Amino acid sequence: MTDDLLSSDTGGVRTLTLNRPHRRNAIDPGLWAALRGALTEAAHDRAVRALVLTGAGGAFCSGADLTAAGDDHRHPLDKVRDLNDVAVLLHELPVPTVAKVTGAAVGAGWNLALGCDLVVATPESRFSQVFARRGLSPDCGGSWLLPRLAGLQQAKRLALLAETIDAEEARSLGLVTWVVPAEGIDAFVSDLAGRLALGPPVALGQTKALLNEAAGRTLREALASEARAQAVNFATADAPEAYSAFAEKREPRFTGRWHRQPPSEDTP
Incomplete structure (x- = not known):
């Protein structure tokens, strides 16, 4: 600097x-x-x-x-x-x-x-x-x-x-x-x-990119990009944190950390 x-x-x-x-x-x-x-x-x-x-x-x-x-x-x-x-x-x-x-x-x-x-x-x-x-x-x-x-x-x-x-x-x-x-x-x-x-950093980054790129996309292309963005969002700890905070009537604490659900018993 x-x-x-x-x-x-x-x-x-x-x-x-x-x-x-x-x-x-x-x-x-x-x-x-x-x-x-x-x-x-x-x-x-x-x-x-x-x-x-x-x-x-x-x-x-x-x-x-x-x-x-x-x-x-x-x-x-x-x-x-x-x-x-x-x-x-x-x-x-x-x-x-x-x-x-x-x-x-x-x-x-x-x-x-x-x-x-x-x-x-x-x-x-x-x-x-x-x-x-x-x-x-x-x-x-x-x-x-x-x-x-x-x-x-x-x-x-x-x-x-x-x-x-x-x-x-x-x-x-x-x-x-x-x-x-x-x-x-x-x-x-x-x-x-x-x-x-204080917002969810990954989700806000995805939202910004979706909006910035929307003008050059068709609706189908935008929907496909939204689906990919949601997949990224669900892979963070912020989505379950938001649900927990809502249930517990408190403000969420967003971190943007990577979060993987453990395999279920039905997973082959």
Whole structure:
């Protein structure tokens, strides 16, 4: 981890904080690399049950840092692949993710927020697909995420006009999940992420993957994937734990541990 990306763990929740407030958390090559490493680590750390992505200093992220010095010998396509790696890792992370947005979320920064499963913003938050103003087209997954979340026409409007919208409009378009007063967002996200972290980790990972992949599947394909996911879920200790907790009128304690039923006497 570098000073530009802070990481902290509380109760199964890992919080990654973009920490370049002097640049409104614009992401330079070093920070892209740090994000890639942090997301890879989180994907393989069983102690991580939920992930929060946020920014320091009153902004979420103003996008890629176009002023950052880099390796001039690298082809631009190679540089964009750094963004692509982060977008894929965030999308495929097997735990629920929450974007906590205060201030600006612009360009690739907004698309990082959209790549999270849930987005919490303050009324002061502002969002823009700024690319057209820079002579560019969307990256970091924006061309895939926007139509799926807001519909094709609204996606075209946001990308072609590069308008800035506020949090309430973003929420009305399905691009923000909750708008919470600034003084309450820390507590709201802490409670939300804590509840996600207490959920059944394997089942939540299966659910996230099913929903992410559903748009490209037929109903029959989705049903087949659901059946496979349920088979995975029933092989954990969480399903019987849920039944026991219900019968005993208590909260379940989910662990995600592998659980195999002992062979019955009827097993040949």
